[in-house]
Amino acid sequence: MLVEAVTEQFPVTSAQLATDQAGMAAGSACAAPALAPIPAGLDEVSAIASSMFTEFGALVLAAIADAGVKQECGDAALAVAGAAYRATDVAGGAMVAAHPVSV
Structure with a gap:
């Protein structure tokens, strides 16, 4: 398998990752009360x-x-x-x- 790094795509990929991270953070914030352990x-x-x-x-x-x-x-x-x-x-x-x- 050959992986080719296209440096021109780095900013786009970075922006997509940031969006995904923001979405995950928002989802985690919404789920936090339900996932918090209850004594x-x-x-x-x-x-x-x-x-x-x-x-x-x-x-x-x-x-x-x-x-x-x-x-x-x-x-x-x-x-x-x-x-x-x-x-x-x-x-x-x-x-x-x-x-x-x-x-």
């Missing part, structure tokens, strides 16, 4: 998400508390059931031992 939590989406997570968080905490209560009840019931199972198993073992099996 977290100050935009509409963050506010909506925050309110949703606040509501969801309350539901989750209530479910966790309910699960804790149910676990405590389950632990107590399991201890009672285990004791009853052990007593039944011991009684059954005594009955089996009292009746020997002949082969």
Whole structure:
């Protein structure tokens, strides 16, 4: 590829570049407010998400508390059931031992 520099065209090219730069600067100035970073939590989406997570968080905490209560009840019931199972198993073992099996 051959690049030929035509010095007579430099002023025209320079003027076109200046126009392009001015256009880009104007476009950037218009876009600046939209492109400026917004601190977290100050935009509409963050506010909506925050309110949703606040509501969801309350539901989750209530479910966790309910699960804790149910676990405590389950632990107590399991201890009672285990004791009853052990007593039944011991009684059954005594009955089996009292009746020997002949082969």
